[in-house]
Amino acid sequence: MPKLYDMHPSGNCFKIRLLCNMLGVPLTLTPVDFLAGEHKRPPLTDLNPFGEIPIFVDGDLVLRDSQAILVYIARKWGGETWLPTDAARMAQVMEWLMVAENEIARGPNDARLHDKFGYKLDVELARRNAARILGLMNTHLSKHLWLALDRPTIADIACMPYIGIGHEGGVPLTPYPAVEAWIGRIKALPGFITMPAL
Numbered sequence: 001m002p003k004l005y006d007m008h009p010s011g012n013c014f015k016i017r018l019l020c021n022m023l024g025v026p027l028t029l030t031p032v033d034f035l036a037g038e039h040k041r042p043p044l045t046d047l048n049p050f051g052e053i054p055i056f057v058d059g060d061l062v063l064r065d066s067q068a069i070l071v072y073i074a075r076k077w078g079g080e081t082w083l084p085t086d087a088a089r090m091a092q093v094m095e096w097l098m099v100a101e102n103e104i105a106r107g108p109n110d111a112r113l114h115d116k117f118g119y120k121l122d123v124e125l126a127r128r129n130a131a132r133i134l135g136l137m138n139t140h141l142s143k144h145l146w147l148a149l150d151r152p153t154i155a156d157i158a159c160m161p162y163i164g165i166g167h168e169g170g171v172p173l174t175p176y177p178a179v180e181a182w183i184g185r186i187k188a189l190p191g192f193i194t195m196p197a198l
Contacts, residue, residue, distance in 0.1 A: 003028040005044060005055040009116075010034070011109065011161030012066035013054045014195040019070055019157050022191035023077045035117075067097045070154045082154050092148040096155035100162075103133040109162040111169025123169070130171040134163070134179060141178035145185060152189055160186050165197045 002020075006013045006029045020027045032038050032053050040051040048055045048064040055062065056069040058076075063069050074083035083093055107130035113119040114126065137159075140147070147155040164183050166173065173180045186192065 001026050001028050002056060002058040003030060005030050005032050005039075005047070005053050005057075007032050007034045007053055009196050010053060011165060011195070014161050014198075015066045015157050016054050016056060016069050016073070017195075018161075018193055019073050019078075019082070019154065021193045022157075022189065023073065023082075024191070025073065025077050065101075067101055067158055070097070070158055074154045078154075082152075082157075084149070089149055093153045093155045096147045097158045099133065100158035103129060104159055104162050107131075107133050108166030108169055108171045111171050112162065112165060113169070115169045126169065127171060130166060130169075134166075134171070134173070134176045137163075137182075138176040138178045141182045145182070147182075152186070156182070156186055161195065161198070165195070168197050 002025065004013065004016050004020075004027050006017070008031070017027065017029070032044065034053065038044060039048075039053050044053075044055065045051055047057070047062050050064055052064060054066055054069060055064055056072070057063075058072075061072075063072055071083060084090055107126055110119075110121055110126035111123055111130055114121055114123040144150065146152055147159060160183060163173070163179060173183075187194075
């Protein structure tokens with residue numbers, strides 16, 4: 001059974017729990033004391049020298065980075081539905097995984113890290129970044145039900161968590177009704193589970 005080194009309030013860990021639950025993949029959860037820095041020392045740094053969570057272990061395979069883990073789970077257990085193998089369709093999904101890793105991470109996620117966890121960073125820049133990406137996503141989602149391929153994919157799973165909990169960083173969704181509606185559609189999918197503040 002795959003193992004996830006997990007922190008319940010982490011949006012990146014939640015992505016993995018969510019996709020596994022939607023696909024019916026059993027998962028052993030090992031809580032990590034993030035605030036005590038457990039992820040920054042052995043034995044966890046032996047698994048992930050970057051000193052970050054989530055860490056996903058499936059047999060002899062150890063993966064770090066939530067987007068990479070989503071790709072692995074989708075391809076191993078999700079068939080063509082969540083991440084197709086066709087080059088063009090795969091690229092359309094991957095575009096949004098890069099948005100999760102960049103614009104969303106440096107926007108609503110950074111704002112939440114500042115407000116909720118006390119990270120020293122430029123929170124006003126994070127909120128400006130959040131406004132930019134949420135505006136772009138609101139325009140896109142006013143024309144499409146899903147981020148890619150007109151159906152739920154790991155693009156949606158990768159991008160939704162830190163947007164959905166952005167209010168914990170002073171990033172409300174009320175100016176972005178198409179984004180709010182999209183989150184509602186994700187919450188209505190079979191196998192959806194939630195996380196704190198979502």
